[in-house]
Amino acid sequence: MSEITAEQVAHLANLARIALTEEEIAHLTTELGQIMQAVEKVSEVATPDVPPTSHPIPLQNVFRADVVGADVLTAEQAVAGAPEADGSRFVVSAILGEEQ
Template sequence: MAAISRDEVAHLARLARIEMSSEELDHLASELDQILHAVDRVQEAAKDDVPPTSHPLPLKNVTRPDVVIPSLSPEDALSGAPASDEQRFKVPQILGDAE
């Protein structure tokens, strides 16, 4: 049985904000199915009594003193912007329907 359907892949692509052609979806669904079968084994190894590790270092709440330090100028911060206006990033319409 397939571990993942084409419809599921289409849903994931929407969640990940990646437009995909029909061919891309077909191809990826079969590849992901193969990969998921290969990685499925983690479930047999890992019992519930083993605590999860999210990070190799036991660090917690690393903070720095709350003082102002030099940072990027507005010009530098906007230097890579696809579009900008009045020291702001200019982006396509976010709310409501586009025209």
């Protein structure tokens, strides 16, 4: 793979509409080059017999089963203490300044 150039970084910055100084372009050229080298190293060892992983150790679900309990509130009981309710729903003021 070829090295990344300052012209490529400047072109990408232009496409992303990001204004960069010459110093920032030089700095990013170096950093992106290092990132590309790291990706190349990973690509060298990522062979078809190595399965892709997202975590170094297997994960398992630690949540309990979602079952309805015996002592649960009804919708009416849940909204009984609310400052304002509309049937079985809580009424809250708009937080974004827009009416729903």
